[in-house]
Amino acid sequence: MRISVYIPFVVAALLAVLAPRLTRRLAPRQATWALATAALVAAGSWVGALALLAFSGFGQIPVVAFLGSWSTTVLDAEDPVTRTVAAICAVVLVASTVVLGVVSWRRGRVLIAAFLECHRMPGDGELAVIDDARLEAFALPGLPGLPGRVVVSTGMLRTLDGAERGALMAHERSHLRSHHHFFLLALQLSAAACPLLFALVSEGAFTVERWADEDAAEAVGDRRLVARAVARAALAKKDTGSRAGVLAATGGPVPRRVKALLAAPPVPRRMPLVVFALLLALCCGSLAEAAHDTEKMFEGAQHAYTASH
Secondary structure, eight states: TTGGHHHHHHHHHHHHHHHHHHHHHHHHHHHHHHHHHHHHHHHHHHHHHHHHHHHHHHHHSSSHHHTTTHHHHHHHHHOOHHHHHHHHHHHHHHHHHHHHHHHHHHHHHHHHHHHHHHHSSSSSSSSSOOSSSSOEEEEEEOOOTOOOOOOOOOOOOHHHHHHHHHHHHHHHHHHHHOOOHHHHHHHHHHHHHOGGGGGHHHHHHHHHHHHHHHHHHHHHTTTTHHHHHHHHHHHHTTSSSSOOOETTTTTTHHHHHHHHHHSSSOOOHHHHHHHHHHHHHHHHHHHHHHHHHHHHHHHHHHHHHHOOO
């Protein structure tokens, strides 16, 4: 446990540095799945490692050891986690739990508001057109039995020509069909639990937009058309603000998206996925080993306490 329990912290730091670089070598769909999976596993391992360190350190306090019926001498000899380290880990663990709770509450409220707005939109089809001069085009997530909606304003429709409207609608439909809102939610909650993963949130926001761009390009059969539609919508909407809890074709770094659309379609690659898999396997394996060692250590300490009494 002396080394293995710290490996999840190292893996989280490595992901913060390597994940954005690795995802640029992946197709957008692959990149989004890899980011969300890596973030959830790394955040869970981060919390687990903090809990093990805090528990091992506080277990050496005489009062706690007496209540748990284990020997502090054995614990100190097997795994000398100082009270200072344990206290720091406990504080970080509590802070992570509080931040995760706050972010979960706020994101939950935003999603619920989006679900309710989706239900109130005019019409009963997938597309909802609102009479508004502002330039709006976004996807509202739905619920089981209540499909999401693509919302577009009359102002946005007047800005784009017929072909560009089709490309924009294909982009927003991709957000709904692939449930991109929940990928972003997973990344946001993971970063709330583990601050080192914050860089993955912005990268994930970019990859889901790229995923929708590629789906739109495949649907309309013209990458340049999608690039033109995204660029024109973003330029027209740049001063009108953005809505919370929705995914819009004008989101993310638009110049990077347009550049990618004007290039050849991305080719799926395996090597970055192998690197992600190895890092996550190392993270999970080390945490499992640390948990097993901790269990054996406390069992030994309990046997020693029982024998001495």
